[in-house]
Every structure is written in C-alpha cells, then in structure tokens.
Amino acid sequence: MTDTIDRTDAVSAAPTEAEGYNFAYLDEQTKRMIRRAILKAIAVPGYQVPFGSREMPLPYGWGTGGIQVTAAIIGTDDTLKVIDQGADDTTNAVNIRRFFAKTAGVATTERTTEASIIQTRHRIPETPLTEDQVIVYQVPIPEPLRKLEPRELETRKMHALEEYGVMHVSLYEDIAKFGRITKSYDYPVRVNGRYVMAPSPIPKFDNPKMDRMPALQLFGAGREKRIYAVPPYSDVKSLDFDDHPFSIESWDENCALCGAADSYLDEVVTDDKGGRMYVCSDSDYCQQRRDAGHIGDGGDPDYVAGRAAAAGGAE
Amino acid sequence: MIDRPSPLLQVRGLTHRYGRQIGCRKASFDLYPGEVLGIVGESGSGKTTLLKCISGQMEPSEGLIEYATRDRGLLDVYQMSEARRRMLMRTDWGIVYQNPRDGLRMRVSAGANVGERLMAFGDRHYGHIRSEAIDWLERVEMDIARMDDMPSTFSGGMQQRLQIARNLVTKPRLVFMDEPTSGLDVSVQARLLDLIRTLVRTLGIACVVVTHDLGVVRLLSHRLMVMKGGAFVETGLTDQVLDDPQHPYTQLLVSSILPV
Numbered sequence: 001m002t003d004t005i006d007r008t009d010a011v012s013a014a015p016t017e018a019e020g021y022n023f024a025y026l027d028e029q030t031k032r033m034i035r036r037a038i039l040k041a042i043a044v045p046g047y048q049v050p051f052g053s054r055e056m057p058l059p060y061g062w063g064t065g066g067i068q069v070t071a072a073i074i075g076t077d078d079t080l081k082v083i084d085q086g087a088d089d090t091t092n093a094v095n096i097r098r099f100f101a102k103t104a105g106v107a108t109t110e111r112t113t114e115a116s117i118i119q120t121r122h123r124i125p126e127t128p129l130t131e132d133q134v135i136v137y138q139v140p141i142p143e144p145l146r147k148l149e150p151r152e153l154e155t156r157k158m159h160a161l162e163e164y165g166v167m168h169v170s171l172y173e174d175i176a177k178f179g180r181i182t183k184s185y186d187y188p189v190r191v192n193g194r195y196v197m198a199p200s201p202i203p204k205f206d207n208p209k210m211d212r213m214p215a216l217q218l219f220g221a222g223r224e225k226r227i228y229a230v231p232p233y234s235d236v237k238s239l240d241f242d243d244h245p246f247s248i249e250s251w252d253e254n255c256a257l258c259g260a261a262d263s264y265l266d267e268v269v270t271d272d273k274g275g276r277m278y279v280c281s282d283s284d285y286c287q288q289r290r291d292a293g294h295i296g297d298g299g300d301p302d303y304v305a306g307r308a309a310a311a312g313g314a315e
Numbered sequence: 316m317i318d319r320p321s322p323l324l325q326v327r328g329l330t331h332r333y334g335r336q337i338g339c340r341k342a343s344f345d346l347y348p349g350e351v352l353g354i355v356g357e358s359g360s361g362k363t364t365l366l367k368c369i370s371g372q373m374e375p376s377e378g379l380i381e382y383a384t385r386d387r388g389l390l391d392v393y394q395m396s397e398a399r400r401r402m403l404m405r406t407d408w409g410i411v412y413q414n415p416r417d418g419l420r421m422r423v424s425a426g427a428n429v430g431e432r433l434m435a436f437g438d439r440h441y442g443h444i445r446s447e448a449i450d451w452l453e454r455v456e457m458d459i460a461r462m463d464d465m466p467s468t469f470s471g472g473m474q475q476r477l478q479i480a481r482n483l484v485t486k487p488r489l490v491f492m493d494e495p496t497s498g499l500d501v502s503v504q505a506r507l508l509d510l511i512r513t514l515v516r517t518l519g520i521a522c523v524v525v526t527h528d529l530g531v532v533r534l535l536s537h538r539l540m541v542m543k544g545g546a547f548v549e550t551g552l553t554d555q556v557l558d559d560p561q562h563p564y565t566q567l568l569v570s571s572i573l574p575v
Binding site: 161168169173176240 | 397398401420423424426427430431432433434435436439440441442444445462463
C-alpha cells in the first residue's frame with residue numbers, strides 16, 4: 001500500500017497549473033492501464049487492444065481516445081502540438097492544447113519540428129517526423145472491417161485467422177461501379193504484413209507517410225475503447241489490386257499562399273461567384289514556407305517582404 | 316472392388332443432442348468423389364442437424380467426421396485448427412443454403428459475391444477476378460448485364476443460381492445443399508435442378524443434398540438415405556428406395572407424393 005502512496009506523492013510534486021487535478025488529468029492507475037495497452041499494441045503492430053476508456057471532459061468523437069493516450073505518455077519535459085484537419089488554430093486543436101497546458105503545465109507549440117508529441121485528427125504533418133517524436137491519432141472507428149461485417153465476434157475471428165478477402169471486396173465494388181478505387185480517407189492498410197488496420201480518417205494522401213515512419217504512431221479510440229500502434233520503421237502498405245495500384249490525390253493547382261506543390265490542399269470558397277483558392281491544409285507547413293520567402297499565386301507579397309525584412313533586421 | 320476410390324467424406328457414429336432432445340442418432344456413411352447423396356425425411360427428422368454437423372458448422376456431441384484433404388489425406392474435421400477448417404469450407408467445400416440470404420452478401424454486387432472467395436484466396440488482380448466472375452455467372456445462366464447489381468434486386472431463382480456460382484468459383488470437390496429448390500416455383504425449380512445436375516456431372520463434384528422433396532432426389536442423387544426421428548431408416552440406390560420402399564415409413568413417404 002505504501003508503495004502506491006509514494007508514487008502518487010512523487011507525481012503530485014510535479015509542476016501543475018490547475019489545482020485539484022492529477023498531472024495530465026488522469027489518475028495514475030488509469031495511466032498505468034493505458035500504458036499497458038499501449039505496450040501491448042506496440043508489441044503486436046496493428047492489433048486493436050481493448051482498454052478501459054474513461055469519461056473525459058469532452059464528448060465522444062472530439063478526441064477522447066487521443067487525449068487519453070496523450071495523457072498516459074506525456075511528461076513534464078514534453079512539448080505538445082495538436083492539429084485538427086492539419087490546422088493548429090481550429091476549435092478541437094485549440095481546446096485540447098489548452099487542456100494539456102492547464103492540467104499538465106507542459107509547453108505547447110504549433111511547429112512540427114519543435115514538438116515531441118503530436119496529437120492529430122485527420123492529418124499527418126507534411127514535415128517528416130523523426131525518431132524523437134510520437135504521433136497520436138484520434139480514431140472514431142478502429143475496426144476496418146466494421147462496414148463489411150457488423151459482428152464484433154466475427155471481425156475478431158477474421159483478424160485472428162487473417163481472413164481479409166472481404167476487405168478487397170469493398171475495393172472491387174468501387175472499381176466495378178466507378179472504374180477506380182474511390183475510397184479517399186481511412187484507406188485500409190496492412191501493418192507489418194499481418195494485421196489490416198484503419199489508419200483513422202486521414203486522407204489517403206498521408207498513407208505513404210505511415211510506411212516506415214521513424215516516429216512512433218499511437219491510435220486511440222475512446223468510444224470504441226481500443227488502442228493500437230505502429231512501431232517506428234514498420235511496413236505499412238495500402239491495400240490495392242495488381243492492375244489497380246494504390247495512388248494518392250493530386251491537384252492541378254499549387255498552394256495559393258505558399259506555392260507548395262507537394263502538400264495536401266484544401267479548397268476554400270472565397271465568394272458566392274464561384275471564386276475559390278487552394279491552400280495547404282497543414283497550417284504550420286504553409287507558415288514555415290511563407291516565412292522562408294515562398295509565395296503562391298494568391299499570396300500577399302507585402303507579407304513575405306515584411307517577414308524577410310524582419311528576419312534581416314533581427315540579424 | 317479393386318479400383319474403387321477411397322471415400323471423400325467418412326462419417327462414423329454421428330450423434331447430436333440438443334439438451335435432452337436428440338437431433339441426430341448414430342449416423343454413419345461414406346461419400347465417394349463425384350457421388351451425389353440424397354437425404355430425405357419429414358420436418359424435424361434431423362436432416363439439417365446432420366448437414367450442419369458434417370459441413371463443419373456445428374460440432375456434434377459424438378462421432379467422427381473425416382474428410383480427405385488434398386494434401387494430408389483423411390483428417391478429422393473438428394480436430395483440425397479452426398483456421399484450416401474455415402479455409403477448407405471456403406475453398407474445397409461449398410455450402411448452398413435454403414435461404415440465399417444466408418449464403419450471399421446482400422449488400423455487395425453479384426460480381427463481388429462470386430469474386431469474394433478468389434480474393435480470400437489471395438487473388439489480387441481485378442481483371443482476373445472480374446473475368447472469372449463473368450465466366451461463372453455465365454455457367455449458371457445469369458445475365459451478365461446484371462453482374463454489378465445487388466443480389467437483393469434479384470428473383471429467388473437468380474439468387475439461388477448466384478449462390479451456386481459463388482460456391483463453385485474455387486472448384487470445390489464437395490458441395491452441401493440444404494433444400495436448394497424449396498421456395499421456388501416449379502418452372503424455376505426445374506431449370507435450377509437441370510443446372511445443378513449439369514454442373515455436378517461435368518465438374519465431378521460430390522454432393523450431399525438434403526431435401527423433403529422426393530422429386531429433387533430422384534433427379535439429382537445416386538444414393539438415397541431416408542431419415543426419421545434422427546436416424547436412418549432406409550438407405551440404398553435412389554431408384555431402388557423410391558420404387559421398392561421396404562421400411563413402413565419410406566412406403567408412407569413415397570405414397571404421400573401428390574399426383575398431378
């Protein structure tokens with residue numbers, strides 16, 4: 001018993017901003033339980049480990065799974081970045097970032113390169129991640145077979161026995177109907193040549209980034225109570241047919257702000273007369289490029305000139 | 316007797332109980348490659364219980380069911396690993412259900428239904444899967460123009476033909492059929508029976524057909540077993556049993572057919 005008390009004391013000694021909360025909101029027993037699930041998930045890449053998901057102070061579907069994983073792995077010396085649809089300034093991202101700033105007192109950042117933990121919804125940053133980083137995905141539906149097989153008992157058996165033929169049935173249907181695979185997000189992947197896994201609703205544009213990524217990838221599904229993981233440098237292959245190979249989205253335009261041709265673009269409607277522009281969905285990546293002097297068709301030359309002058313003045 | 320082939324399926328002392336109720340009692344028989352075996356009996360006589368037990372869907376209370384696998388000879392169906400049994404059921408066996416909804420994926424197209432087994436087997440070439448599906452849909456006399464339609468839009472007879480195509484695409488050696496034609500009207504029934512007979516003959520598939528319809532077994536099966544109260548009461552060549560029934564129950568059964 002004394003052992004438990006000691007540990008709690010040691011943790012409560014850590015610097016926290018909010019009074020009355022344990023470090024990073026969750027109690028230590030819960031964190032231990034989640035860490036055990038994470039360790040198992042890393043040991044069996046792509047396998048969905050059940051865990052006792054807790055109530056969190058935000059609704060299901062807003063990232064309760066991701067928050068619990070982040071809370072279980074975050075330490076006082078971590079720097080956290082949170083993105084939603086690639087952007088750091090959207091409601092979900094801002095809320096979760098402030099949540100951890102308040103309950104864990106950790107440093108937060110919007111720069112991908114400065115972060116040690118990146119919690120994400122719907123995107124992987126354009127800047128390649130490193131071995132020193134962990135990316136935590138928020139997952140709504142962890143079971144890739146769910147739409148094809150409603151019974152949990154059956155899907156578990158299919159995973160156990162590697163019966164993944166039905167996964168290709170859905171891709172076949174796409175080609176038969178539309179002449180190509182139309183699935184564009186949450187595109188199923190096979191991890192380490194074994195488990196078929198849902199990569200969470202990231203665009204398939206990001207799927208190749210998962211393959212042999214140096215960073216540890218953790219996935220948390222709060223409502224479905226599942227955690228899974230892809231260890232660093234693991235093979236992640238998108239499912240496809242030999243004569244209809246996997247391909248990612250491409251655009252005719254470049255980013256209107258920074259001129260990037262290699263990033264995932266969002267279409268932004270600018271008026272009610274058909275005006276539109278394409279901009280990077282990764283706001284940090286776009287910012288870094290503009291600060292470095294890149295400019296797109298719709299970019300503001302004064303802004304870029306101003307930043308360049310400011311950078312020159314600082315030197 | 317020297318050139319007699321070894322049996323494909325061996326059933327010994329199969330008994331299945333539902334609690335205190337007996338579903339099937341001490342059934343034993345052999346099935347040889349290319350042979351069509353009919354099992355008839357009234358409702359509740361244990362036909363479906365027997366079929367479920369021998370087709371790997373329900374483990375019997377007692378008894379031994381052995382299947383001659385392609386690579387390792389006779390193996391006990393319920394002693395092999397579940398992975399192997401399920402693989403066997405998907406590739407070397409076929410199961411045609413009375414209700415097509417049990418055997419088909421109703422939410423995916425007819426072509427995908429036929430292609431599913433190929434994809435489960437590791438076929439990753441769309442063009443090849445597609446052409447195999449077309450080939451088999453043609454063999455079961457289906458309209459190729461409808462191969463991308465959902466099975467739920469098909470008539471009962473078409474659904475049943477689709478089920479057969481889906482099962483035969485991996486060239487199984489043994490097909491189980493549970494009342495394949497009941498629920499269809501007579502003209503559709505006749506066409507389906509004709510189709511099944513042609514396929515079974517040309518492909519040399521062994522078949523176990525369970526039905527209450529004596530006309531179906533007369534047309535399809537070589538050998539016939541009559542079930543009552545969970546046990547076989549009479550077995551023999553189909554024409555022998557139907558033309559010269561020995562057991563009182565078989566006599567009753569044969570005399571119960573309504574003349575047209």
